[in-house]
Amino acid sequence: MTMRLDYLSIFPAYFDVLDISLLGKAAVNGLVEVHAHDLRDWTHDRHRTVDDTPCGGGAGMVMKPDPWGEAFDEIIGTEPDSSVHVIFPSPSGAPFTQSAAQELSSAVRIVFCCGRYEGIDHRVIDYARSMWTVHEVSLGDYVLNGGEVAALAITEAVVRLVPGFMGNPESLAEESFSAGQDGLLEYPLFTRPVSWRGLDVPEVLMSGHHGRIAKWRRDESVRLTCERRPDLTDSDFGVPH
Numbered sequence: 001m002t003m004r005l006d007y008l009s010i011f012p013a014y015f016d017v018l019d020i021s022l023l024g025k026a027a028v029n030g031l032v033e034v035h036a037h038d039l040r041d042w043t044h045d046r047h048r049t050v051d052d053t054p055c056g057g058g059a060g061m062v063m064k065p066d067p068w069g070e071a072f073d074e075i076i077g078t079e080p081d082s083s084v085h086v087i088f089p090s091p092s093g094a095p096f097t098q099s100a101a102q103e104l105s106s107a108v109r110i111v112f113c114c115g116r117y118e119g120i121d122h123r124v125i126d127y128a129r130s131m132w133t134v135h136e137v138s139l140g141d142y143v144l145n146g147g148e149v150a151a152l153a154i155t156e157a158v159v160r161l162v163p164g165f166m167g168n169p170e171s172l173a174e175e176s177f178s179a180g181q182d183g184l185l186e187y188p189l190f191t192r193p194v195s196w197r198g199l200d201v202p203e204v205l206m207s208g209h210h211g212r213i214a215k216w217r218r219d220e221s222v223r224l225t226c227e228r229r230p231d232l233t234d235s236d237f238g239v240p241h
């Protein structure tokens with residue numbers, strides 16, 4: 001099954017990068033199909049205008065609904081289809097999580113609507129909700145200039161979970177933020193040389209003793225999680241708050 005990814009943006013060149021590396025390989029293997037669109041192609045004035053002043057006043061500009069509606073008609077269609085997932089990155093969106101990525105990895109079609117300025121006229125989102133499955137999501141509590149970077153991050157998080165994408169699916173099982181690691185942060189990683197600029201690989205990792213190695217890794221994951229992400233710890237880890 002090929003996953004079709006569409007990107008609507010006034011900066012479609014942001015998505016040229018998807019031809020590189022693993023994503024490029026996935027496209028070649030037919031796992032994903034990528035289409036980037038310039039929203040201005042659905043404007044009709046000489047200046048190819050996509051924005052206007054906010055109703056009710058306020059700073060900045062708001063993206064007009066008309067180009068989005070015409071782009072939707074051409075790219076997605078005019079019939080409702082809940083199997084189409086439409087993602088609006090937004091500072092006021094719900095936090096994007098690994099479980100959301102996992103859910104989206106089984107989607108047949110995902111359309112990313114990348115806003116700019118102060119955002120998109122809300123009727124565009126309301127219309128999309130009446131037609132497709134809509135996700136208003138945020139990458140995190142910091143302000144970006146538009147939705148493109150978020151769309152790229154979400155794409156990578158989702159596509160790497162598509163069956164057949166990652167060469168070694170076992171590497172997905174041990175990752176942080178996935179059930180396999182009990183939601184703890186990943187332990188520190190080391191490789192050769194054993195000694196580097198006076199810094200040595202922890203002896204336990206060179207011991208060949210799998211039980212001790214597993215304990216060290218678990219202890220390190222718990223230590224790191226307590227230090228950096230107390231919000232992820234709870235009594236189940238046997239770790240005091």
Ligand SMILES: N#Cc1c(-c2ccc3ccn(Cc4ccc(CN5CCOCC5)cc4)c3c2)n[nH]c1N
Pocket residue numbers: 089090091093114115116117118119137138139140141142143144145146147150
């Ligand atoms: N995903 C994601 C994002 C985004 C994001 C996503 C999409 C768009 C479209 C336009 N912009 C720029 C923009 C910046 C500032 C504001 C006003 N601010 C008022 C006070 O509260 C904060 C927002 C609005 C819009 C976007 C930003 N930012 N951070 C994330 N994690």
